[in-house]
Amino acid sequence: MAPSGVMLLLLLLPVAAAGVTPGSCSGCGPLSLPMLAGLMAADAVVSLLIIAVVFVCACPRHRPTLEDDKVYINMPGRG
Template identity: 80%
Template sequence: MVPSGDILFLLLLPVAAAQMTPGSCSGCGPLSLPLLVGLVAADAVVSLLIVVVVFLCARPRGRPTQEDGKIYINMPGRG
């Protein structure tokens, strides 16, 4: 559960953003190329880690796929 203080903060965040005047942030320019490349590379690494973890958790583990060794009465041709 989210504490009520956090919910209040999330509800008031758009109100606070609407109160800011455009151009009031200083130093908010375009990102430099090395920083942008670093962010994209970090995003790719994190995405790859998520894919690997999901793949490892979702793969079947040692389950027998088919029981060919058993012969049943109602299965003609297997015995």
């Protein structure tokens, strides 16, 4: 369950957003095409890095099991 402070923040967020007048942003015009392309490329690189890290961490590593040379009665595939 979320702490009460977080819930209060989530409840007050729409109130704060309603208090902002539209068009009050100064100097935030449309993005230029090179800037937009750069942001998209950076996002793609970061996404690929995250995917690579998750893949490397989740990939099972082949480790030799201990006592792999023993043959037991209830293991018909060995020996």
